[in-house]
Amino acid sequence: MSQHRRRAPDSQERSVRRGALLIAAAVVVFGVGLGLWASGGDDGPDRTDSSAQVTPSAPASPEPSPSPTRSYPLSQAPRTIPSVGAHTPARGPGWRPARGYRVVVGDAELADEGKLLAGELGLTYAGEKGDVRAGDVRLALNGDEGADPESYAMTVRGGRVAISGPGEAGVFYGTRTLKQEVHGGGTAPEGVVRDEPAKPRRGFMLDIARKPFTAAWIEDRVRELGDLKFNELGLHFSDDQGFRIESDTHPEIVSRTRLTKAEVRRIVALAESRHITVVPEIDSPGHLGAVIAAHPDLQLRNANGVAAEGAVDISDPDAASIVDDLLGEYAELFPGGQWHLGGDEYRALTVSDPEASYPQLAGAAREAYGAGAGVADLATGWLNDRADTVRAHDRAPRAWNDGFYTGTSVKAADDLVVAYWTGKEIGARQPVEYLRAGRQLVNYNDEFLYYVLGQPQTFVYPTGQRIYEEWTPRVVRGTTAVAARYEDQILGGSFAVWCDLAGAQTEAQVAAGIRLPLRATVQKLWDADRPEGSWGEFRELADRLG
Numbered sequence: 001m002s003q004h005r006r007r008a009p010d011s012q013e014r015s016v017r018r019g020a021l022l023i024a025a026a027v028v029v030f031g032v033g034l035g036l037w038a039s040g041g042d043d044g045p046d047r048t049d050s051s052a053q054v055t056p057s058a059p060a061s062p063e064p065s066p067s068p069t070r071s072y073p074l075s076q077a078p079r080t081i082p083s084v085g086a087h088t089p090a091r092g093p094g095w096r097p098a099r100g101y102r103v104v105v106g107d108a109e110l111a112d113e114g115k116l117l118a119g120e121l122g123l124t125y126a127g128e129k130g131d132v133r134a135g136d137v138r139l140a141l142n143g144d145e146g147a148d149p150e151s152y153a154m155t156v157r158g159g160r161v162a163i164s165g166p167g168e169a170g171v172f173y174g175t176r177t178l179k180q181e182v183h184g185g186g187t188a189p190e191g192v193v194r195d196e197p198a199k200p201r202r203g204f205m206l207d208i209a210r211k212p213f214t215a216a217w218i219e220d221r222v223r224e225l226g227d228l229k230f231n232e233l234g235l236h237f238s239d240d241q242g243f244r245i246e247s248d249t250h251p252e253i254v255s256r257t258r259l260t261k262a263e264v265r266r267i268v269a270l271a272e273s274r275h276i277t278v279v280p281e282i283d284s285p286g287h288l289g290a291v292i293a294a295h296p297d298l299q300l301r302n303a304n305g306v307a308a309e310g311a312v313d314i315s316d317p318d319a320a321s322i323v324d325d326l327l328g329e330y331a332e333l334f335p336g337g338q339w340h341l342g343g344d345e346y347r348a349l350t351v352s353d354p355e356a357s358y359p360q361l362a363g364a365a366r367e368a369y370g371a372g373a374g375v376a377d378l379a380t381g382w383l384n385d386r387a388d389t390v391r392a393h394d395r396a397p398r399a400w401n402d403g404f405y406t407g408t409s410v411k412a413a414d415d416l417v418v419a420y421w422t423g424k425e426i427g428a429r430q431p432v433e434y435l436r437a438g439r440q441l442v443n444y445n446d447e448f449l450y451y452v453l454g455q456p457q458t459f460v461y462p463t464g465q466r467i468y469e470e471w472t473p474r475v476v477r478g479t480t481a482v483a484a485r486y487e488d489q490i491l492g493g494s495f496a497v498w499c500d501l502a503g504a505q506t507e508a509q510v511a512a513g514i515r516l517p518l519r520a521t522v523q524k525l526w527d528a529d530r531p532e533g534s535w536g537e538f539r540e541l542a543d544r545l546g
Contacts, residue, residue, distance in 0.1 A: 075189035079541055080180040081519050082229060082526035085195040092190035095135075095156050096182050097121040104129040106140030109168055112273055114139050117175045121182065137161040137178070139171050150231075151196035154178065156188045169275040170196075173229050180227070183545050197229065199473055201442050201492030202525040203279070204518065205234030208259070209290070210241045211453065211499035215263040217507045219270055226274025228522045233271055234279040234340060234494060238326075240289025240310040241502070245333075249325045252294040264333055280334045283342025284323050285314045285382055291322060298322070300348060302357045308347035314382045315364035324389050331393035339395035340419065343383050343403020348375050350426055369410055376405040384413050391415075398442060401434065414438075417491065421446050423477045431476035435486040443476050443493035449521065451514055454501025462495075464516030464542075465535045471521075472528050495521045516542060 075094065077087035103118040104126045105111060111127065117137065118125035142153075142164040149167030152174035163174035177195065181188040204225055206213065222233060237244045242255035245264055259267075271278050289310040292299045298319045300311040312319040327339075348358045354375035355362040365378035387397040398417035402425040405412075418434045421444040434441060443449070448471040452459040473490050474481040482490075495518055497510060505513065519542050523531060531538065 072190070075191045078177065078181045078189055078193065080177050081538075081542060081545060082523045083531070084177060084193045085527065086193070087189075088192040088194075089189070090157065090191040092157065093159070094187040094189050095137075095159060095161050096185070096187045097123055098135060100124065101135030101137070102126040102129070102133060103137045103139065106138065109141065110139045110171055113168065113172045113175055116273065117179065120179055132160070134159050137163070139175070140164045141168070141171065142166055148196045150200070151194075152177075154188075154193040154195075156190050156192075161188060169231070172226075172275050176227050176229055180545055197526045198528045199490070199492035199525045201232060201494070202230045202522055203232035203234055203442070203492065203494030204230055205236060205279075205281075205444070205494050205496040207236045207239070207497055207499045208244045209237050209239035209499075211502035212242065212244055212255070212257040212259075213507060215259055215267060217511070218267055220511070222267065222270050222274060222276060224518070225276055226271075228519060229526060230518075230522055231275055232277050232279055232338070232494065234281060234496070236281045236283065236340075238282045238290060239287045243290035245330070247326065247329060249329045250291075250294075250322060253291050255290065261333060268334065268336075277336035277338055278334050279336065279338040279340055280330055281340035281342055282323065282326055282330070283340075283344065284312070284386065285319065285379065286311050286344065286346040287342060288312050288323075295322065300358070300361075302351075303359055311347040313360065314378055315360050320382070320385060323386065327386065327389045328393070331390065331395065337394065337396055339390040339393075339397050341383060341386050341390070341397050341399045341403075341416075343379075344400035344421075345402060345425070346379055349379060349405070373409055377408045377410040379403075380405055380408050380410040380412055383416070384410070387413050387416055401431075402428070404429075404434070417442060419444055419494075420476050421450070421496075432482050432486070435482060435489050438489075440489050440491050441476065442491050443473050444496055445471070445476055445478075445493070447478055448475070449493060449495045449517075450498060451496065451510075451517065452498045452500050453510070454504035456500045461513060462517050464518075464520040464539070467517055467520035468523065468531060468535050468538055472524055474528070492525050493521065 072091040072093060074089040074091055076089070078084055099122070102124045103114045105114045105128055108128060114127075115125045117123070123137065138161070140162070144166040147166040148170070149165070150169045150173060152163060152165035152170035154174045154177060155162045161178060163171055163178065165171045165174060173195070177193060178188055204221065206218070206221070225233060242257070243253045244255055244258045246258055246261045247254050268278050287310050292310070292312065298312045298316060300308040300313040302308065314320070348354050348361055351357045358375060361375045361378055365373040365375055368381060369377045383399055383403055390397050396415065396417065397413070398419045401418050401420040402422065404418065406427060406429065418439050418441045420431050420434070420441050422428070423430065431441065446459070448462055448467050450459060451462055455461060470479065472481060473493050474484070474487065476482055476490070495514070497514060516539065520538070523538070
């Protein structure tokens with residue numbers, strides 16, 4: 001999975017870049033026309049091509065009238081979701097799959113991508129081959145180490161296809177473009193596509209703690225996400241309502257309905273085959289009701305002995321110990337480089353006077369951080385300690401924005417990425433405050449990207465149209481975009497399904513409800529510019545592609 005970060009261009013820069021891409025692509029088409037097909041890893045032109053055949057000498061005779069030749073109009077850019085960055089048109093019949101056509105690879109590392117595409121399109125996977133045949137789809141790494149590893153180029157010419165990129169992920173995305181182009185009997189248009197994503201984090205987050213989803217349903221979503229060029233799947237599997245993955249270190253906290261580790265490994269392996277990182281989340285120090293149910297002595301209580309729902313007492317070392325046990329255990333199960341620590345809605349910091357309400361936390365804060373420290377300092381220290389735990393497993397930590405507190409002597413670790421979802425919490429801060437401080441941010445804007453089952457409180461089901469027409473990655477809170485100068489710090493975004501009222505929809509209803517929002521979200525993460533087509537055209541395309 002790519003962890004590559006680069007500066008995402010603003011609209012003017014993107015237009016210039018795309019102009020350069022078009023010029024470069026035209027050069028590629030011209031070069032291919034001169035017999036430079038080998039740039040995709042081939043040894044030379046297809047000798048069955050009429051342009052490459054040599055006509056033997058014949059006795060002199062009156063020159064016959066030339067036979068008419070078929071003339072092709074210039075090709076149109078492919079229509080895919082997300083849309084491609086640049087397409088240089090050419091004249092020719094294009095390409096469509098047929099029995100006997102092959103997928104060949106120029107590099108052994110692309111075997112998985114080649115086998116997947118061959119199986120999907122009914123082609124023959126031929127492995128590493130140097131010969132060239134009519135109908136071939138050739139996958140190759142281009143060795144461009146300075147380019148975005150998720151970028152790719154796809155050339156359709158002379159009845160063949162060449163897909164190349166600097167990394168396996170980019171080549172995979174090229175195969176997704178080809179798969180969409182030929183969907184339902186379509187034809188990949190002649191010419192050259194050059195494409196890359198605007199944002200390196202393109203996610204879908206699923207709450208399986210409140211509502212257990214089957215492994216098969218999750219696997220179906222992984223396949224869908226891969227075809228749409230998403231590259232993250234977040235799994236929120238621990239909350240007050242349940243702990244939904246088998247545990248060896250603390251089996252007593254696991255819910256009856258849960259995923260086995262074998263099922264999770266299959267999900268992770270499937271995701272890896274689609275270049276998707278699975279990002280686990282064990283939310284703490286709030287949202288730990290399932291842990292507290294088995295360990296009631298860890299529950300936070302105020303000065304009057306009233307229990308705080310879902311919150312552990314962070315002054316108790318045993319609370320930290322059990323969470324660290326779990327983080328360490330699941331590091332083996334989730335090998336991707338990202339980890340979500342949660343950190344949101346800790347009950348002790350939702351009251352007007354945390355120090356008076358929770359004197360044991362105030363005392364622990366002073367003991368740990370000095371006389372002026374308060375409960376927010378202790379909570380920040382908790383988050384930093386959990387970040388240390390996952391960092392020791394080479395994971396990059398992120399946390400919800402309401403887990404970052406102001407006015408504290410203890411500061412959240414610099415490398416903690418902000419997962420910004422709301423501005424409704426006590427002491428809420430605008431996204432720009434995090435960005436001014438130099439933090440990186442992933443956009444989970446609950447005004448656009450939160451699909452909350454049952455629509456509790458003020459939530460309404462998001463629509464693909466609203467995301468498509470009004471949202472961009474810079475619209476982090478509410479409906480107003482932050483300044484373009486912060487573009488680089490916004491790593492991307494994530495559409496999220498939360499199951500507050502778990503029975504409100506079935507799995508099938510959830511899948512149907514998020515279909516168009518997912519497609520609109522990835523369109524904006526792949527290309528943050530205003531879409532060229534209308535929503536109606538986009539929806540029609542989504543319906544045609546399935």
